[in-house]
Amino acid sequence: MNAIDPTDYVEAEEGQLYLRFGDDKQQAKFELGVCMAIYKWEELTTAVDNSWGGPKSGEKRDWISGIVIELFDEKVVDVQLIEETLLYAMVDEFDTEIDNDSALEIGALVMKFYKNVRDRKYEAIDELYNKWTEKQATKTSKEKVTVGADPNNPDASDSESDDEEDEEPHGDDDMDVDVQEPAGPVIDDDGFELVQTRRRR
Structure with a gap:
């Protein structure tokens, strides 16, 4: 890979207040490019796959x-x-410090995609997106194969569902405890027994 220049930048054209594209197609392609670059970041993928950011790790990505994408609402990036930005996000959201140049590589890829989109060259983004969709399709089909009865223990799923059915009536018993009448007489502060009205069920 060619050496990355961390100081490589893009600047809004004269009279423009931000780097966001005015053309909807260009902006959509750029946002897709950013997402594909982020999904390409192996360190973040590992963090998401292992739920280092909790149950909503995917949403955090x-x-x-x-x-x-919001960085490009400014005049210079x-x-x-x-x-x-990527490194801080990894620390804040996944409690993970990255000590290699992977975030720099992703930053350079985002910058490359921005320049491509500016020149209306979408091939690199489309290629990465197509690879990603193929990978997702393969992953989904693998998951479908593994779902089903365990051939080594065919009764496992049946017994689990039986256990769930057994647990349900206990939940109803707990609810009855809350509405039962007091067992003995109720005495007020002056020592008199209070007359209790029975609640209808």
Whole structure:
């Protein structure tokens, strides 16, 4: 891989207040490119797959894509800014410090995609997206194969469902405890027994 220049940057054209594209197709392609770059980051993929950010790790990855896209609401963005944003997000959201140049590489890829989109060259983004969709399709088909009865223990799923059915009536018993009448007489502060009205069920 060619050496990455952390100071490589893009700047809004004169009269423009931000780097966001005015053309909807260009902006959509750029946002897709950012998402594909983030999904390509192996360190983040490992963190998501292992739920280092908790049960919503996948959503956090999408959020990171969003904050990188928002960087381009400014007039100037460089590779180092994208790298730092990614590194801070990994610490804040996944409690993980990255000590290699992987975030810098992703920052450079985002910068490359921005320049491509500016020149209306979408091939690299489309290629990465096609690879990603193929990978997702393969992953989904594998998951479908593994779902089903365990051939080594065919009764496992049946017994689990039986256990769940057995547990349900206990939940109803617990509810009855809350509405039962007091067992003995109720005496007030002056020592008189209070007359209790029975609640109808």
